[in-house]
Amino acid sequence: VAALTAAACGGGDDPTTVPLSSGGMATTAVPSPVEEGPPTGPVTLITHDSFWVSEGTLEAFTAETGIEVVLQTAGDTGQMVSAAILTTGDPLGDVMFGVDNTFLQRALDAGLFETYESPALAGVPTSLQLDPTNRVTPIDFGDVCLNYWIDRFDVDDPAPSTLADLADPAYADQLVVQNPETSSPGLAFLLATIAEYGDGWEDYWAALRDNGVVVTAGWEDAYWGEFVSGGGSRPIVVSYASSPPAEVIYADPPVDTPPTGVVTDTCFRQVEFAGILAGTDHRAAAELLVDFLLSPTFQEDIPLNMFMFPALASAALPQAFVDFVRLADDPYMLEPAEIEANRNAWTERWTEIVLR
Template sequence: MLRRSLTLFAGLALAAAAHGNETLTVYTHPSFAAEWGPGPGVKEAFEQQCDCTLEYVVLDSGGDILQRLRLEGNSTDADVVLGLDTGTMETARQTGLLAPHSISLDSLDLPVDWQDSLFVPYDWGYFAFVYDTEQLPNPPKSLEELVNAPEELQIIIQDPRTSTPGLGLLLWMKAVYGDQAGEKWQALSDNILTTTKSWSDGYFSLFMNGEAPMILSYSTSPAYHMAIDKTDRYQAAEFEEGHYLQVEVAALVEPSEQKALARDFLQFILTADFQRHIPLKNVMYPAIDLGDELPVVFDRLIQPDNTLFIDPATVAEKRKSWLDEWLNAMIP
């Protein structure tokens, strides 16, 4: 481990001399680039090593990053896109606008095997329903129990057309229920207080203000509340069927004129200097083993027995029909 770290450090030092004062443009989303997110710390750490400028272009979501890339095509200013995930990466692959990263993925520590020539994971987590223990002391113990819960149990979810967690729930329902997903959505619809455009719209504006006792979020969300807010009030319900996995990824853009610098950044993603900013800034699991640097509150999170995951190629192929199924189920 020490020898590999020294070799990587030497490589980054040589890269710094080569890159001078170049600018690396990274398309990303607000929660990464925000002053409370991992972006500022990542920028400072990378710039110290590369003798370059790391510039974020902030778009509303992973879907918007993909849409912007498609609209700009070969004239895009992006060198790297950071913020796509396993629900959108195959659609991004099909644009032909991404280039192979050519870096080693041996250091990855994920719940699934990962060998992909285009996408470099930077974090991961499970979708989960977070609940307010003061409003809901006995949450559902399974997805089936939630689907069949009394109408009095109101939840907040996100729109799968505009939100990564919203799409995650769509895939979670499909992974558990298959062809019965449409009727299960209909059964769940009476429990849905509202469907928000984004995760932040629902979490901060509604859930944290007590509008509903339960919201679609991540199994890692309680880590922030425990470590930063110093409260155990908000917890994730563990479901018997298992939880759907999300892996967030970055990729090199084919038209980039800074491919060498971009590859150095993708390699930098898989180092502790990047990854230590993930657990409590992006509130997700790091993509590599951080050892003792992982905050101790992560030991108190739910640990799903079953990891649910649909191949990204299948998601790209079936996404429109699954969205149509969801829309039809949501129409009264």
């Protein structure tokens, strides 16, 4: 269960057309001076509480550079960003990993990061490079999508293929989602519906409410509680594109194919970034750590630990990901500035429509 928990798109806008707003209060911190002589450490990496790597991965960085990495976890992504803002310019760490495109604009507006263009960035698709000034570096990405239990559907009663299908009475009382105010996949799914329906998203959610959608506080309650995989009755759940391979990898008893499928025309793409924190006392070491996060050693360790996809295009994927992952060709995305400007209003309105 814990391993599968880590596994935590109709098409939307082309990701390559989602620039980061340069408006608002966004600032670019003056880079910290690089210390004289060879880089020194330790270097402190601040992460969210879903960060996980194999034993020996960070030690490989130390073996290569002589610099020790100190991990400091800071809650979920929103909590991590909010805490870092309180010490902007005098950070408690040197590099932050895990700020995603739903909180990116908040971090940039606060001036959390210094500009740094890693040499390895050339190997990352431009669709993931959402900050043209390189205050943050893409490290991984994932798609939040509808998952469905394959055996509950057949030719006569097919699985849904679009967001619109979920409002059809044929799928009444089949869907479980997460609350976007308390859940990252829940927020991503709400954003997918806003990207699809624009101002009509409220009517769409009213239709889902009337069609019997169930809402849980978080992913575990949905996937392992209400969804069929955990013994529940609901055959459709908001989860990840990486959930089917996780179902195979951690199946007990073993299975040859996943029991779940992904509706790729419902996916919202999350991108996670790393950035050098403004005011770091270890600028040179921080640069080396960002470079390492984009190295094959780290990138190829991501899928089976965090169930995200490496940002480095040349990184090899585990065979289960090759065999059982279907990523969206045209996932939903919204500009980080639009998300930041509207997130609270959107989630409050969602609560009024769906829960009250």
